[in-house]
Amino acid sequence: MQKIHSNQRMSQIVIHNQTVYLSGQVGAIDEDVAAQTLTCLDKVQQLLEEVGSDKSKILSATVWLKSMADFEAMNTVWDQWFDDTQPPARACGESVLAHPDLLVEITVIAAE
Numbered sequence: 001m002q003k004i005h006s007n008q009r010m011s012q013i014v015i016h017n018q019t020v021y022l023s024g025q026v027g028a029i030d031e032d033v034a035a036q037t038l039t040c041l042d043k044v045q046q047l048l049e050e051v052g053s054d055k056s057k058i059l060s061a062t063v064w065l066k067s068m069a070d071f072e073a074m075n076t077v078w079d080q081w082f083d084d085t086q087p088p089a090r091a092c093g094e095s096v097l098a099h100p101d102l103l104v105e106i107t108v109i110a111a112e
Helices: 033-050 068-081
Strands: 002-006 011-016 019-022 058-065 089-094 104-111
Touching: 011 033, 019 033, 033 058, 033 068, 033 104, 058 068, 068 089
Parallel strands: 058 089
Antiparallel strands: 002 011, 011 019, 019 104, 058 104
16 A cells, blocks of 8 residues: 555555545635536546546545535536546545535545
8 A cells, every 4th residue: 555645644645556535625715616526627637647546546525515606617627527538436525624615525446
């Protein structure tokens, strides 16, 4: 097992048995949900590329929205981001996030 970008609380990346687990990624608190979603997905891509993976290897994703009213706006960005590859299995739900101005958080599991 390999843990990367770790601190007392968590690791940004964990690799085990050729599977990559990412911690939840968020955008900037001054962004709208579309911009936060794109920021999350860009961070996911950067972390995956760091370990030799990419978005085409994402197996599953969990999307947490502050409000399901943002579902359509988030999906617009999501659909565009996966336009060139098949999307992963996904769950999406409403949740209280770590900061009141966070609108979306995304975590993924990918093949290495």
